[in-house]
Amino acid sequence: MEFSYKTTTERDTERLAAAFAQVLQPGDALALTGDLGAGKTAFVRYLARALGVPENQAVTSPTFTLQNIYHHGRLKLVHVDLYRLAGLEELEALGAEDWRAPDCVLLVEWAEKGLEILGPDCLRVEIEIGRDEERIFQLRATGPRSEELLRLLPQQL
Template sequence: MDQSSETRSPQQTVETARAFAASIRPGDVIALSGPLGAGKTLFARGVIAALQGGLDTFQGSPTFALVQEYLTAAFPVYHFDFYRIRNARELFDIGWDEYCSGRAVCIVEWAERFPEVLPGHTRWVTFEITGDELRVIRFSQPGQRGL
């Protein structure tokens, strides 16, 4: 079953992300999908801060670095950005399959670019811009891609 949330400000997007973070378990892969400026990076920042117990060590979107690593008390978190990746082989060249194995949590912006590399248990979070500040955020169960 899909669920959705409507946010009316960047702060509400962060609050939604923090609430979502409570459901994350070791080994989860979180796919963030939506247009430029929809709130994917802001959402990732909120999730990462919540997983770090409220500590905001966010290093920015990994658009150029491709991946940023964050440590939590329970597991590492890897934040990926697929925007600049040209093909799936590049992901495996940087060790995609090794990053997202075991207890690590992977958060992936622009995940819709290479859905074929994502495991079946991936949880999709899809963003839609419906107004200047208004966003609809849809959460899909593992294995179901939100449209």
């Protein structure tokens, strides 16, 4: 199952993230892909804010640390960026096997570099850059829980 949203402004992306915030549950995982500047981090930031992560806690690409954890919202968020991942063996050193924990939501930027850590059932979110502020969010389920997530999301923003 798959469908897509088109956001024409960043404000629309904020709305989309808020819709996700309503339906995500502990144990869910989103695999975020898309070019540099597509909006993976922007989406995660709006999602974190919608879940109650306070403004004084920065939500930025964990490009160098590879992982950030936000505890202060409705859900514990594990935010990972695999852009600089040198090899899969590095994942083990980072403790990646704990990322897909039943009590957290896992959000992975550049997920295509380490899909194995996302497990068999994650929602793939591919962001394509259009004209100006336009972004296409292509969503694809890979198992029963991500199918359910797609059904729970609104058909339109």
